[in-house]
Amino acid sequence: MTNTLLILSKDAKVYQQLLSGRLPPDIHVLATDNIESVMEMQQQITLALAEPALIAPALTKLPHLKWLQSTFAGVDALQDDSLPRDYLLTGVKDIFGPLISEYVMGHWIALLRQFNLYHTQQRQQIWQAHPYTSLQNKTMVITGTGSIGRHLAKTASCFGVKVLGVNTLAKQWSEFDQCYTLEQLDTVLAQGDIVVNALPATTKTQQLFNLDRFKQMPSHAIFINIGRGSAVNEVDLNQALEQNLIAHAACDVFTIEPLPVESPLWQNPHMTITPHHAAVSFPNQIAEIFLGNLSLFLSSKPLKYSVDLVKGY
Template identity: 40%
Template sequence: MNESAQKPLKVAILSNEAEQIADAIRAKAALLPDTFQYIDIGIATASSEDIDCDNTEVLLADPNLAARVIPQCQHLKWCQSTWAGNAPLLNLEKTDYELTGLKGVFGELMREYVFAYLLQFARNIPAFAANQNAEPPVWRAETRFPLNGLTLGIIGLGNIGRALIPVAHSFGMKVVGVSRSAKPVEGADAMYMPSQITQFAENVDHVVNLMPDTSHTQQLLSKVFFAHLKPHSILINAGRGSAIDDDALINALDESRLAHAVLDVFDLEPLPATHPFWHHPKITVTAHTAAESQPEDVAQVFLDNAERYLNHQPLRYKLDFTKGY
């Protein structure tokens, strides 16, 4: 720590888990008092009305809550997000501050989520469950769909997407990806640009979407995309709901252009009870829980960046307002 940094760094925490995050920061900071002696948590709240916008330099916040106060925070210099996705902040006019995302903590959770569902369908677990619950129970060998030899397509091969590659390889799968630049990624057999999405679709068996919400990704998974998938394809969307044309997906499932969709993110959350996704037999709905941030992870990323901030060093995981990620 730079000893010249004598002025306390007053931090405002605005989050639905504000107290838990504050406790985690205090606990971690206590282990390194010389390093973090200058950090002062001025307020930890879930209410945007509690934030003193005139005197907020550093904000640690949930993006949806931060979006309510940042336009009024004229002296804001840095906002550390508690989420991986930051669309509520990227859509604001105010961009004269540093915005850092939460990264490096979601890979393991996303691996569990994605392969929990891929393996469920590979081993045809729903069919065996139905047999067990039948009256009388049914003893029958069901068709299985091994992952070995298939190709996993990952749309959005950033830090989280890359965490899936070694697991896919362990099951004997090939991996291809989509990214804005289509630069080579270690472990990926091929890379495509979003403009090549139909060519990508023709060359994959199962699809995982992890793309952020930007103008380039909205309804990327459209009627044309679904028309190029294989009938046995499983689609897992754990990126953003805006990437999918909902009506086109339902029609594609009804026409058996793909086998099933596992959806964790939606245009409107919570997903309205009247939405047709809830009752479609080929759709599994989860409540945006594929890879949730934990207070301890938020605290660690924040403290690492706080030390950098105090020492006038570049912050990690800085977002580009122009690119949207």
């Protein structure tokens, strides 16, 4: 059986090069950053390696798609009720953990150690030390215990941090000191020196972090969002920071991206904004995941990193 593989990504050419010579000869490849350019071939496309947001608008026009390998961890663009779900979806679950861990630990240390303040002092040739505390024995709360949350938990533990996890059914993962249900969230938040949202975008997590949640956190708490923007009510977050309900927030994801210039968060001195860049897909890693799954797919074996389109993870 002949397969046609659609590579749909701004890095399409990079992927084409990475896969060159490593695909079975009977696979026909269409590589593009624009779905429109290949729509005359739509009937032939059976496989896809694609960015969710780029392929979502075309999904209804790909009747023979059997398997889609996402290049991103977040697949909520594919979850719209109007979209077909009659294909296998696989994600990239294991490669973002290390990158997210670097982001979270780096920002946490930079905040506790006031890197910005020392940078300013340096430009003024000021040699002045300020008190700080260690990460040791602090408590990190992570909402979401998927592969990203678990990797972060393991990394934080290396610094002597106590790590509490929150997931749907309080499933206990060994990377955490303790896991709790989403219903116990408020009690857990009160213990967090730092709260990290690593939940996928689902109906349950929509605007989960609102004023009521921020009120539960200690006033010295740091909130970090590396999950999805939709999990946070940004008006409430800005208010929580202005009223010192929490000490600082660092967000890599927002409800609308790029974050609109009108957002007061840009100028909030207790806010760190990064442009959805905490974890990026390095194409060589994605290509390896794709090739591994392709081999499984062609021999009709279960694929790795499969995503449940209803749950969204």
